[in-house]
Amino acid sequence: xxxxxxxxxxxxxxxxxxxxxxxxxxxxxxxxxxxxxxxxxxxxxxxxxxxxxxxxxxxxxxxxxxxxxxxxxxxxxxxxxxxxxxxxxxxxxxxxxxxxxxxxxxxxxxxxxxxxxxxxxxxxxxxxxxxxxxxxxxxxxxxxxxxxxxxxxxxxxxxxxxxxxxxxxxxxxxxxxxxxxxxxxxxxxxxxxxxxxxxxxxxxxxxxxxxxxxxxxxxxxxxxxxxxxxxxxxxxxxxxxxxxxxxxxxxxxxxxxxxxxxxxxxxxxxxxxxxxxxxxxxxxxxxxxxxxxxxxxxxxxxxxxxxxxxxxxxxxxxxxxxxxxxxxxxxxxxxxxxxxxxxxxxxxxxxxxxxxxxxxxxxxxxxxxxxxxxxxxxxxxxxxxxxxxxxxxxxxxxxxxxxxxxxxxxxxxxxxxxxxxxxxxxxxxxxxxxxxxxxxxxxxxxxxxxxxxxxxxxxxxxxxxxxxxxxxxxxxxxxxxxxxxxxxxxxxxxxxxxxxxxxxxxxxxxxxxxxxxxxxxxxxxxxxxxxxxxxxxxxxxxxxxxxxxxxxxxxxxxxxxxxxxxxxxxxxxxxxxxxxxxxxxxxxxxxxxxxxxxxxxxxxxxxxxxxxxxxxxxxxxxxxxxxxxxxxxxxxxxxxxxxxxxxxxxxxxxxxxxxxxxxxxxxxxxxxxxxxxxxxxxxxxxxxxxxxxxxxxxxxxxxxxxxxxxxxxx
Numbered sequence: 001x002x003x004x005x006x007x008x009x010x011x012x013x014x015x016x017x018x019x020x021x022x023x024x025x026x027x028x029x030x031x032x033x034x035x036x037x038x039x040x041x042x043x044x045x046x047x048x049x050x051x052x053x054x055x056x057x058x059x060x061x062x063x064x065x066x067x068x069x070x071x072x073x074x075x076x077x078x079x080x081x082x083x084x085x086x087x088x089x090x091x092x093x094x095x096x097x098x099x100x101x102x103x104x105x106x107x108x109x110x111x112x113x114x115x116x117x118x119x120x121x122x123x124x125x126x127x128x129x130x131x132x133x134x135x136x137x138x139x140x141x142x143x144x145x146x147x148x149x150x151x152x153x154x155x156x157x158x159x160x161x162x163x164x165x166x167x168x169x170x171x172x173x174x175x176x177x178x179x180x181x182x183x184x185x186x187x188x189x190x191x192x193x194x195x196x197x198x199x200x201x202x203x204x205x206x207x208x209x210x211x212x213x214x215x216x217x218x219x220x221x222x223x224x225x226x227x228x229x230x231x232x233x234x235x236x237x238x239x240x241x242x243x244x245x246x247x248x249x250x251x252x253x254x255x256x257x258x259x260x261x262x263x264x265x266x267x268x269x270x271x272x273x274x275x276x277x278x279x280x281x282x283x284x285x286x287x288x289x290x291x292x293x294x295x296x297x298x299x300x301x302x303x304x305x306x307x308x309x310x311x312x313x314x315x316x317x318x319x320x321x322x323x324x325x326x327x328x329x330x331x332x333x334x335x336x337x338x339x340x341x342x343x344x345x346x347x348x349x350x351x352x353x354x355x356x357x358x359x360x361x362x363x364x365x366x367x368x369x370x371x372x373x374x375x376x377x378x379x380x381x382x383x384x385x386x387x388x389x390x391x392x393x394x395x396x397x398x399x400x401x402x403x404x405x406x407x408x409x410x411x412x413x414x415x416x417x418x419x420x421x422x423x424x425x426x427x428x429x430x431x432x433x434x435x436x437x438x439x440x441x442x443x444x445x446x447x448x449x450x451x452x453x454x455x456x457x458x459x460x461x462x463x464x465x466x467x468x469x470x471x472x473x474x475x476x477x478x479x480x481x482x483x484x485x486x487x488x489x490x491x492x493x494x495x496x497x498x499x500x501x502x503x504x505x506x507x508x509x510x511x512x513x514x515x516x517x518x519x520x521x522x523x524x525x526x527x528x529x530x531x532x533x534x535x536x537x538x539x540x541x542x543x544x545x546x547x548x549x550x551x552x553x554x555x556x557x558x559x560x561x562x563x564x565x566x567x568x569x570x571x572x573x574x575x576x577x578x579x580x581x582x583x584x585x586x587x588x589x590x591x592x593x594x595x596x597x598x599x600x601x602x603x604x605x606x607x608x609x610x611x612x613x614x615x616x617x618x619x620x621x622x623x624x625x626x627x628x629x630x631x632x633x634x635x636x637x638x639x640x641x642x643x644x645x646x647x648x649x650x651x652x653x654x655x656x657x658x659x660x661x662x663x664x665x666x667x668x669x670x671x672x673x674x675x676x677x678x679x680x681x682x683x684x685x686x687x688x689x690x691x692x693x694x695x696x697x698x699x700x701x702x703x704x705x706x707x708x709x710x711x712x713x714x
Contacts, residue, residue, distance in 0.1 A: 044175070045057065045280050045281065045284060045286070046058075047265065047287050049289065050288060050481060061169075061171040062169045063284075064175050070184075070186050075192075075196070078222055081225045081226040087157070091145060093144060119156055166196060167204055167207045177192075177196070180192075183248075190223075190240055191219065198221070223237050223240050223241050224241075255297075258296065259341050259342065260347060261332075265287060285491075287480060288483075289481060290479070296333070302587060303336055309339075310583050318567065319338055322564045322565075324561070325561050327557075328470070332459075335349050335479075346569065348458070349457065349459050353567065354451065354550055355539075357417075357538065360409070363429040363430060363447055364429060365420075366502055367424055368424055369505075370432075377404045377693040379694055382399050382415050383419075384415060390446065392414045394413055404693070418446075421445055429447065435501040440452060441454070463477050466561045467507055468510045469561050471504040474499045480494060481494050505607045510533075514533035514535055515531070518532045523535065523555070525581075528589040530557045530599065531601050532556070534555020536553055536580070536584075537552035537581060538552070543573055548579065549571045549577065550565060551584050564591075613693065614644055614694075615642070617641075619640070619687055620702050621702070622703075624684070624704040626677075626682075626708050632675065635677050636671065636672075637651065639701060641670030642689070646692065648665055648667050649666050649672070649687050649689055650688045650697060651665060651672050651687055652688065653674075654684040684703045684705050685704045686701055686704075
C-alpha cells in the first residue's frame with residue numbers, strides 16, 4: 001500500500017512538473033513569437049485643406065484607427081455574437097466554442113459559426129502567414145494565450161476591430177463605416193453594425209456593393225445570432241431584419257487630379273521634415289496643405305480638354321504644366337505636372353525650359369527700374385542692331401526707332417529688350433535672379449529673350465513673379481502647412497521667411513505694365529474676369545520655319561501667381577508647336593477666372609501710381625481764322641484735340657523760308673489764339689502734339705493758312 005502511495009505521489013509530481021514545464025514552454029514560446037511592433041497598425045494619412053476639408057487619403061491600407069470607446073456597444077456585440085460568443089469568458093482559446101461550432105455546422109449543413117476566438121483571429125492577421133499547417137495552428141494558440149495575458153479584453157477587441165479587412169480596400173471599422181455608410185463609426189445603427197460584422201468572413205461575397213441580397217441574408221443571420229445570444233429581443237430582431245440595406249457607398253479612389261500635388265507633398269515631407277513616403281503612407285498623419293481643391297480639379301479637367309491645346313500632328317499630344325501660388329503665403333494651391341501625369345513620373349512643374357520673353361521682366365526691366373535711371377516711360381531704342389554678330393529681331397520685323405519701356409513690355413519688343421540689357425550689362429540683368437537663388441550660367445545678350453542653355457522651371461518662374469504681386473517680397477513656395485501625428489500632436493509647421501528683393505515701387509510699376517500686356521498687348525488672347533497682370537513667352541524651333549519650341553504665360557491676379565507651359569517633352573522635326581503663347585494665355589485665364597479675386601489691384605500707400613500712357617495723335621484739320629480784339633488783330637487756331645487732356649500741343653508759325661518758329665503751347669484743348677498779328681505779314685501755322693511723359697513731339701499737323709473771315713473775338 002505504501003509503495004502504491006509513493007508511486008502515485010511520484011506520478012502526480014511528474015505530471016505537475018510536466019504541466020508546469022508545458023505552461024512555461026507556452027509562455028516562453030508565445031512571448032518569443034509576439035512582436036509588439038506588429039501590433040502597431042498602418043493607418044492612412046489624410047490630406048486636408050486649410051479649412052479642414054478632406055482632399056484625399058494616402059495609405060498602404062485604408063485604415064483610420066479609433067478607440068474602442070468610439071465603437072457603439074451594439075456594434076461590438078454584433079461582432080462578439082457572430083465571431084466569439086464567449087469572448088469575455090475564455091483566455092484566448094475556447095474549446096467549448098470549437099465543439100459547439102463543429103456540432104452546429106453539422107446540423108445546419110452550413111458554416112454558421114466560427115470556432116476561432118477573436119483573439120486567435122487577431123493573432124492570425126497580425127503575426128502569422130496564411131499557411132495551413134499544425135505548426136502554424138500551434139503558434140496561433142500559443143500567441144493567443146500570451147496575448148490575453150498581456151492585454152485586456154477591451155484592448156484586444158479594439159485591435160481586432162481596427163485591423164480586420166472589410167472589402168474594397170477598407171481596413172478597420174472606421175474606414176468600413178465611411179466606405180459603406182459614409183458616416184463615423186459612432187453613428188452606426190444596430191443593423192448597420194450587424195452588416196459590418198457579417199463581412200470579415202468573406203468580404204467580397206457578402207459586400208452589399210457586390211450582392212445586396214446575399215448581404216442582407218448574411219446580415220439577418222447575424223441579427224438572429226445576436227438575438228440568440230441575448231443582445232436583442234425577438235421583436236427588435238424581426239423589426240431590424242425587415243429593414244432594407246441603405247448604403248451610401250463612398251469608395252476611396254485615387255483622384256488623378258491630385259497625383260502631381262500628392263507627389264510634391266511627399267517629396268517635401270521627406271526633404272524638409274525627414275518623413276519618408278513609406279512613413280507617410282503608414283503613419284496615420286494629418287497633413288494640412290495650401291491646395292485650392294476647386295482650382296486643382298478644374299485645372300485638371302481643362303488639361304484633359306484638347307480645345308485648350310494646339311494640335312501637335314497625328315498621334316501627337318502637346319504637353320503642359322501649371323503651378324499656382326498663393327500671393328500672400330507662397331503656398332502652392334495648384335500643381336499639374338502634365339496632362340496625363342502618373343505617380344512618380346516626369347513632373348513638368350520642375351522641368352526647366354527656355355522661358356522666352358517671359359524672362360524679360362526679370363532680367364531686363366526690373367533691374368533697369370531698380371537702378372533709378374529708367375522709368376516706365378523712359379525711351380528705349382527699337383532698332384535692328386548688330387551686337388558682335390548677334391542681331392535680335394522683332395517678331396513682326398517692324399522697328400519704331402524709339403519706344404517707351406511701357407510699350408516695349410506690352411508689345412514684347414525684342415530689339416529694345418536686348419538694347420536695354422546691353423546698356424545695363426548682363427551681370428546687372430542677372431542680379432534679380434541671383435536674389436531669387438536662381439542660378440543662370442549664360443552670359444550673352446540672348447538672355448534678354450530667354451536664350452538659356454538650361455532654362456527655368458514653371459515653379460521657378462511663378463516664384464520669381466511673386467514679388468511683383470507682393471510689394472517686392474520673395475518667399476519660397478511650399479506644399480505643407482502643418483503635419484499632425486495619429487494622436488493629433490503637431491509635429492511640423494511651415495515658417496515663412498519673406499525677403500525684400502526689389503522695391504515696392506518697382507513691383508507696382510511692373511504690375512501696371514504687365515496689366516497692359518493682358519489688356520491690349522501680347523497677352524490679350526482669351527477672356528479674363530479678374531484683375532490680371534502677366535507676360536507671354538515663346539521660344540523658336542529653328543529646325544523648322546515658323547515653328548516654336550515652348551509657349552508660356554506667367555502672370556498673377558490679386559490672389560494668385562502662376563506659370564503655364566505648353567510644348568513637347570522633346571522637340572524635334574516631328575514634334576514642334578505651330579503657334580505661340582496664345583494657347584497658354586487663354587487656358588491660364590480660363591483657370592484663373594475661378595480665383596474669385598477682385599477686379600483691380602490695390603496700390604500700396606507708399607508708392608507712386610503709374611498713369612496710363614499719353615498717346616500722340618495725328619492732326620489733319622487745323623484751321624486759322626483772323627479775328628478782331630479791340631483795335632488788334634488775332635489769329636484763332638482750331639483743331640480736333642485728343643480726349644486725353646494730358647496731351648500738350650506746341651504751336652508753330654511757318655516762316656516764308658519754311659522754318660518753324662514756336663509761338664506758344666496749350667494743354668488738353670484744341671484751340672489757341674496768336675495775338676497782335678501783322679495783317680501785312682501773315683504766316684501759316686502748324687501744331688505738333690507733345691507727350692509730357694516722354695518729351696517727344698509728334699508729327700506736324702497740316703499747314704493752315706489764315707482765313708480772312710474777320711471773326712469778332714468779342
